[in-house]
Amino acid sequence: MKYKEYLPKLGVLATPITWDAFVLMIHHHxxxxxxxxxxxxxxxxxxxxxxxxxxxxxxxxxxxxxxxLREKT
Numbered sequence: 001m002k003y004k005e006y007l008p009k010l011g012v013l014a015t016p017i018t019w020d021a022f023v024l025m026i027h028h029h030x031x032x033x034x035x036x037x038x039x040x041x042x043x044x045x046x047x048x049x050x051x052x053x054x055x056x057x058x059x060x061x062x063x064x065x066x067x068x069l070r071e072k073t
Contacts (some may be wrong), residue, residue, distance in 0.1 A: 007066050014066045023060060030056045 013022060030053055037049040 004065075010062070010066050014063050019063055026056050026059055 013019060033049045033052045033056070037046060037053070040046050040049065
């Protein structure tokens with residue numbers, strides 16, 4: 001797959017209602033992983049929670065990426 005070829009197909013996700021629901025779901029998962037991070041004493045579990053939070057945070061920026069591509073085309 002070409003670099004960022006998938007972004008135009010995700011334009012449906014960037015509609016206000018869909019995007020708001022998506023972000024709420026992501027924030028729910030971030031909060032869940034943050035709780036795991038705070039309560040965990042096992043290093044691999046801490047690293048997993050940190051990685052999950054990083055990945056989920058990156059997903060919250062997806063709308064900007066979609067709109068950025070849409071503006072160029």
